[in-house]
Amino acid sequence: MPITIADVAARAGVSKTTVSRVLNGKDDVDRTTADRVRAVITDLGYVPSARAVGLARGRTRVVGMLVPALTWPWMGEVLQGAVDVVETEGYGLLLFTCNRGDESMRRFASQVSAKSFDGLLVVEPEGALDYITALYERGLPVILIDDRAHQPRFPSVRTTNQAGARAAAVHLLALGRRRPLVITGLRRFGCTQERLAGFAEGYAEAGLPIDPARVVEGDFTFECGRAAVESLLAAGVPFDAVFAHNDLSAAGALQALRDAGCRVPQDVAVVGFDDLPLARQTHPPLSSVRQPLREMGAAAARTLVSHLAGTPLPDTPTIIPTSFTVRASTGTT
Template sequence: MRVTIADVAREAGVSKTTVSRVVNTKGEVGGPTAARVRAVIAQLGYVPSSGAVGLARGSSRTIGMLVPSLTWPWIGEVLQGVVDTVEAAGYGLLLFTCNRGAESVDRFTSQVSARAFDGLLVVEPDNTLDTIAAMHRKGLPVVLIDDRGQHPDFPSVVTTNYEGGASAARHLRATGRTRPLVVTGPTHFPCVRDRLRGFHEILPGHQVAVGDFTELSGRLAVEKLLAEGAEFDSVFAHNDVSASGALRALRAAGRTVPGDIAVVGFDDIAMAQHTDPPLTTVRQPVHRMGETAARMLLAHLGGARAPEEPVVLATELVVRQSAP
């Protein structure tokens, strides 16, 4: 059972107002009384509601951030962009993940109800967009990072997934590659469909293997086609992790990269510079996405009108040795 401010007041023999003043460091409570209240707080394990503290101080000066998992390859860069921005503005960051599925969502929802933070940044965990949209309609300021092409009815920061796919295809075509294999991410993500459409617009005669953004999916896709005797002269993987799997499978099969088969990834995470050979890839400006989303949210909390259309940041092809 959750310990309340009333429990602390009863145990310490003071009023709830006195406990609140101690919690909020008002300086209006005498030394012995304040010490007794703090001792009871420690003894009972009382955790004051951040919302209550925020009301006492005007706001919590805290931004919430909800992400699927910290294991996503580019989450760290997005998070760093957010942290750099909110800390410079004098705010703290409260981070939530959805590693435990519904249990994590319930815990997060309870923090929203407690008004533990002033606004929310989201990299959407699967099947939570409706819940987040409902929170926004009830008054929670929200900015979505990487909307995956879903365009919700609240502010978002997105990248040019269609153009990113097209730029990969244009580069492969310009280097004489005409028989590509595309290893997609999960096709229920609109961003995956956008990347595929952009690529198809430039190089329509391609083979498709549906992957899941893992190293294993890139490796298995290439192994399967090689075993079937399929002919392909290039691979476009929908993220750098699956592209690294493709590189591994090609090396194991004795194929040279880029001599026999060129490989292009997507994201330009740190590892892309250190694969063998270094990976040509479509860069998503993920650090800037975090910065931009955080600035948008802070501006909105300061009274600025939130943009009605997604803020779009451009992708960029980065050419390295895997597809020079």
Template structure:
């Protein structure tokens, strides 16, 4: 039979409350009593459960994390950053997804009500921002990862979407690419708007404003990027004309990979006829053919930063009122230059 707190209390001649206070360092205790309890703990080999210690402290030492789906290409990188941070600090992690829509959200809501975790990290599932804000207003500490331009009322960790897109545009212009196509993400997302605005600004400043037809919706998927670029190429072929673009800037790496596939199917080379730039720098980006030039989001660092901010809050460090913004960097590979560094 495992040794329990009641066994320790009985052997030491004290209450279970006193044993709990010794374990957690709470309350005024007679030094001799505390020493006797610690001696009994050692003699009996009592190992308190993490749950018992956490309950006595009024905390679970567990973080919750809510994500749209675990199948998103970059979710794994963010999760690894979170996991590294919580493991180092001795916290646990409960993962929730909204892959089943309302059913998943209700299951998550019941866990939040039961206070099975101390605070929440969120990669926002579509349409849940108001719900998450309500949890925050009710007292649950929340940190949003990748605010997608929403800038919510609670703390967040974001990246430089506009600046990253500007870097992509400058790179293409330096290569002499003056006729780009933008394969955009979903229009309602703030990150889509920021990436489109940053890219368009640089081309406009160069005297090359983007015509509306040069922006197509690739919906952040491989098939979306492939379909849109394929459609433009077929239209040009139907008119017996050359493609009207010499570059593609895709708002994520999946749609960029789809664009490369469409070019290959049409007998065009990248970067020869058409240079391609993505966004995110997921692990697969360096393994496309050719390897993808892309805007690197510090995904793992975003997860780690958010987790450390939330855990720091429980140790007395106030959560930042303004978003924590981590910079993007352009990673140049073979989809834009023949001899990439």
């Protein structure tokens, strides 16, 4: 049987509270008693769990991370960035998803109540921002990753969605593409609104406002990209470029163009958003706005761990800019 704190207390003739105070370096235990407790710990080979010591000190050295689901195409990159920092700094990571909706959130709330972690990284589950804000206001350190233009009242890490989309427009205009099809994400998302605004801004500055007939709302899936292209081709709406709000829907657009016998990029140039590993694997490889996903996860984790070590949380968002990667889908290998 493993040696417990009760065994140490019994052998030393003290209470479990006294053993705990010795383990945690409290200076209110007399020296003779403390020495006796330490000797018993050595004799019995008692090893206190890191969790027990952490809880006694009011710290767990665990970081919580709440995300909507691990099935989102870019979630793995964000998670890896966070894990790289958390593990390097000697913390554990407790991951929560919202796959089961309200049930998942109830389980998460129970872990919050149990103080199972010292701080929280969040990729916001839809509709949870008010709850997360309340946790922050009650004293839980929170960092939001990808604020979706919500501008929360607590620290966040985000990227330049609008500027990235504008860069896509400038690139397509330089290629002479004047009639782009835009496949958006869900319109209620702030990132969708920012990407649509940035792309429209680029074309408006060239005197070419985006035709609403060529703007199709999608849901960031492969199927929505394919369906959008098929719909415009069937309706006879001409377009010479596609700007999709993520790489997965851009891949669907590529598939539909290929099925229809359209040449990419000769007939239609295609640009995605995110620059996931998928973008290098499509046919042809996909030009894409690179979202610094791993860097965002790492920056959020670094900010949180630094705060747990005593650094104040920042008053303004951390912004990591997008960049643009050119590949064969717009004419460059």
